[in-house]
Amino acid sequence: MRYAILLLDAPYTSQAAHSALRFTRALLAGGHVVDGVFFYHDGVHNAARLAAPPQDEPHLVDAWAELGREHAVPLQVCIAAALRRGLLDEKEAARHGKQGFSVEPPFELTGLGQLVDLGLRCDRLITFGP
Amino acid sequence: MLLHTLNRSPRSPVLDQVLAAMGPEDRLLLIEDAVIGALPAHQGRFESVTGRVYALHEDLASRGLLALCDEAVRVVDIAGFVALTEECERTVSWY
Numbered sequence: 430m431r432y433a434i435l436l437l438d439a440p441y442t443s444q445a446a447h448s449a450l451r452f453t454r455a456l457l458a459g460g461h462v463v464d465g466v467f468f469y470h471d472g473v474h475n476a477a478r479l480a481a482p483p484q485d486e487p488h489l490v491d492a493w494a495e496l497g498r499e500h501a502v503p504l505q506v507c508i509a510a511a512l513r514r515g516l517l518d519e520k521e522a523a524r525h526g527k528q529g530f531s532v533e534p535p536f537e538l539t540g541l542g543q544l545v546d547l548g549l550r551c552d553r554l555i556t557f558g559p
Numbered sequence: 560m561l562l563h564t565l566n567r568s569p570r571s572p573v574l575d576q577v578l579a580a581m582g583p584e585d586r587l588l589l590i591e592d593a594v595i596g597a598l599p600a601h602q603g604r605f606e607s608v609t610g611r612v613y614a615l616h617e618d619l620a621s622r623g624l625l626a627l628c629d630e631a632v633r634v635v636d637i638a639g640f641v642a643l644t645e646e647c648e649r650t651v652s653w654y
Contacts, residue, residue: 432644444591444592448590451617452640452641455637455638456641459641553649558566558653
C-alpha cells in the first residue's frame with residue numbers, strides 16, 4: 430500500500446515524533462511504500478539541521494534524514510509553518526536576507542498543497558499529533 | 560470500518576469524543592499515554608467498545624504496564640499497528 434505520514438509536533442516536546450518515526454520504519458519493514466512524510470505546525474522543527482541533542486538520546490532530525498535518504502522517502506516541510514518558526518533553507522534565507530540557514534536536504538520546504546496531494550494519492554494518511 | 564488512535568490518558572475529555580464518534584465496527588488503538596486505559600481499573604470507560612480496544616505493546620512496555628494490561632484489551636506491536644491501518648479504510652487520530 431501507499432502511505433503518507435503527517436507529523437504535527439516538535440521533536441522532544443511530545444512522543445509524536447518518536448511514534449511517527451517508529452511507525453514509518455515499520456511501514457518500510459513491512460514492504461509498504463511511503464510517498465511522503467509531511468511536517469506541519471510544530472512538526473517543522475523535526476527539520477532543524479542545527480539540532481544537537483545529547484549523544485545518549487536519539488537524534489530525531491538525523492533519523493528522519495537517514496530514513497529519507499535510504500528509502501527515498503520525500504520529507505516535506507510546510508513552508509509557511511517553517512518560515513515563521515525560523516526554519517529556512519538556503520534559498521529562503523537568501524531571499525529574506527538572513528545569515529545562515531536551518532533546513533537542508535533531504536528535507537524540502539513545500540506548500541500545503543503537497544499535503545492535499547498526498548492525501549489524495551495515498552491509500553492511507555496517518556497523523557501523529559501532539 | 561475506521562481505526563481511531565488515541566494518545567491521551569483515559570482521564571482526558573478527548574476519550575469521550577472518540578467514544579461518541581466511533582461507529583459499530585470501528586476499532587480503537589491506544590498509543591502513548593492512552594495505554595494507561597488498558598489497565599483493569601479503566602475498563603468501565605470502554606464498555607461501549609469492548610472487544611474493539613487495542614493497545615500498543617511498545618508504549619505499554621516503556622511505561623512498565625505490559626503485565627498489568629486487562630485481558631479484554633488486545634495488545635499489538637508496531638507491526639500490528641500497521642496491520643490495523645491496512646485493514647481499516649481510514650485512520651482517525653485523536654490527540
